Amino acid sequence: MMNINTHLVTANIYLVMLFISLAIIFATLDNENKRVASLKALMTRLFTTRTTRLAFIMFWWWVGIHFLFATIHHR
Amino acid sequence: MQRLKRGFSYWTVAFLVTTLLQFFRGSPLDALVFSSGTLILLISSFYPKVHMPGKGFKLAATWGGPFAFALLVTFYLIPRHDQWMAIILWTLFPVVLVLAWLGPHRAPKMSDPRLQRAQHIWIEWALIVCFWEYAANIIGQLAASNEAFPTISLVMDPLMDKTLGKFVFTAVWLWMGYNLLFRLNRGQEEADDEH
Numbered sequence: 001m002m003n004i005n006t007h008l009v010t011a012n013i014y015l016v017m018l019f020i021s022l023a024i025i026f027a028t029l030d031n032e033n034k035r036v037a038s039l040k041a042l043m044t045r046l047f048t049t050r051t052t053r054l055a056f057i058m059f060w061w062w063v064g065i066h067f068l069f070a071t072i073h074h075r
Numbered sequence: 076m077q078r079l080k081r082g083f084s085y086w087t088v089a090f091l092v093t094t095l096l097q098f099f100r101g102s103p104l105d106a107l108v109f110s111s112g113t114l115i116l117l118i119s120s121f122y123p124k125v126h127m128p129g130k131g132f133k134l135a136a137t138w139g140g141p142f143a144f145a146l147l148v149t150f151y152l153i154p155r156h157d158q159w160m161a162i163i164l165w166t167l168f169p170v171v172l173v174l175a176w177l178g179p180h181r182a183p184k185m186s187d188p189r190l191q192r193a194q195h196i197w198i199e200w201a202l203i204v205c206f207w208e209y210a211a212n213i214i215g216q217l218a219a220s221n222e223a224f225p226t227i228s229l230v231m232d233p234l235m236d237k238t239l240g241k242f243v244f245t246a247v248w249l250w251m252g253y254n255l256l257f258r259l260n261r262g263q264e265e266a267d268d269e270h
Contacts, residue, residue: 006223010211011230017204037189045190047259051119055086057175057255058112064248069160070104072232075221
């Protein structure tokens, strides 16, 4: 039976997800794409609502405290 | 993101679900942050809007860059998990919250189909990423080991323990924060009644 390293597969899928995200960002970066607006144009539109701003900024802050201060438990 | 109905946002639901997940995985700090976030989003949905004068916002943006650089140096010098890290970050929390709260409220309609398509793509993509991350999290809780299906945190943790890893993360994180607070969150002259 084939022994699959699930840790490696899961971690590499995150990496693939990162590359796909970057591909979408760069494909629309100049906002010249006829079908899809750039991420910056979308974010600028979304940031006109307070709830969206608060949600993004609180999530951003949590990422900071999570990685810089909190202890991540490995089991 | 669309509102479910006036005064209530899908963001509140997203934060509530994440709060429940943090309780499930037994992480009190994260549960505190996300439950506070849920409460703040609920308050934001019903509280009358307050606007920051353009001048005040420009002043904050002027000092935002040098302040972010000072934070980068400070975080580089302070060891990870140090209590000073928590003190500085918790002090920062109300500041960024106020800047986010008081930002512009002018909301043009999402009439451009390009924007609508971009929104659909990013929401669907974010849901896929969240599903994978949450699934890894839940499987890790149910299994004896969380290393078999690691979360993003577990994958990044060893990198963050390295000086270069921590420095790169902090620089990118502060750059994103500066952009979120001051580049996308620019003051505008008019305001409407959208939350």
